[in-house]
Amino acid sequence: MSAIYRRPVPLAKCYRLLNHGPTVLVSAAHGQQRNIMAAAWAMPLDFQPPKVTVVLDKSVWTRQLLEASGHFVINVPTVSQVDIVETVGSTSGLEIFRADEQDKFKAYGLETFSGDVVDAPLLEGCVAWLECRLIPEPHNQSQYDLFIGEVVAAWADERVFSDGHWHFADHDSLRTVHHVAGGHFLVIGDEAVGSVLHRVEHPLA
Amino acid sequence: MSAIYRRPVPLAKCYRLLNHGPTVLVSAAHGQQRNIMAAAWAMPLDFQPPKVTVVLDKSVWTRQLLEASGHFVINVPTVSQVDIVETVGSTSGLEIFRADEQDKFKAYGLETFSGDVVDAPLLEGCVAWLECRLIPEPHNQSQYDLFIGEVVAAWADERVFSDGHWHFADHDSLRTVHHVAGGHFLVIGDEAVGSVLHRVEHPLA
Helix, strand or coil: CHHHHEEECCHHHHHHHCCCCCCEEEEEEECCEEEEEEECCEEEEECCCCEEEEECCCCCHHHHHHHHHCEEEEEECEHHHHHHHHHHCCCCHHHHHHCCCCCHHHHCCCCEECCCCCCCCEECCCCEEEEEEEECCHHHHHHHCEEEEEEEEEEEECCCEECCEECCCCCHHHCEEEEEECCEEEEEEEEEECCCCCCCCCCCC | CHHHHEEECCHHHHHHHCCCCCCEEEEEEECCEEEEEEECCEEEEECCCCEEEEECCCCCHHHHHHHHHCEEEEEECEHHHHHHHHHHHCCCHHHHHHCCCCCHHHHCCCCEECCCCCCCCEECCCCEEEEEEEECCHHHHHHHCEEEEEEEEEEEECCCEECCEECCCCCHHHCEEEEEECCEEEEEEEEEECCCCCCCCCCCC
């Protein structure tokens, strides 16, 4: 349904999809297996070529799929999806797989669509998606659980992201969420504009 | 003035000061020189011992001071300080120093106070402060401009952060800001609570 609002985002501006620090969902697939998890620790790392970083604990299945496939997707969810964020952030895809319920997408009725470049599923209902190619950095991955990806395609919902800026004023249900802890989120609010201050005058300087 | 509201944050919970993705100010000092800059690309990296990461371009003076001293501070500013954020994010401390105006703090009338552990200045009027010790990672620093720090002390304004959670409802002027691009910020909004969904029933599964 949201496909009619989905537009490609120029790679030079895709960092702006994460610049304001939303909690994201990381999805990955390998072979017949796929998974999705919540991650509050994700941020842009570079403009051009665009890179992102995300922290993935050694215990999570998404990390195994990502390491095996070399690809992942950063999905930016909305306040309407806050229960989905909490759910995929506190359940184990591997446990669901072993219980013969296939995966979190099927277990929780989550719809997906395919990206342009990577095999990982993109979650319907989000407001932005970054398709990423893993840049292997074994020391960071083992020492810090820190993964770096190059963004190879990016998408956003044009109702709230256009001309390189977020515009949430008329779409409260599409605002991004920012996790604090234990299912407690903050929803992104209104705009503010910052201006460069004049310097203080120091007569004796 | 805000000192009366400043309380130490237990290190085990200091990640929550950054978990919702605010734009931060990074300050550092070395010898008689000090500087402060804005950084949207900062996030928690670990719980215990707590670590953070921040991206610092090779061109910025704060990076040189931080590399020389081995310490830095992550300050979390408020919407009341949005002009300060824009100002320290778009001016050069080194240029100010060379113009004999000392530093950004003096040039823009910014008040600071001292931390418990590190030498870098903490900015008055912010709502959280993380004192950090640099964990040298030469490859990350040169290849990705990515710096890792261990948090050695943390503070927050008890009016908006207590018991490990942010509470902005009665303090709109103390809400955190989240930069998008070009002086355009989003202010953090209200709370939302996420709940784990029930699994879809699959009669034939």
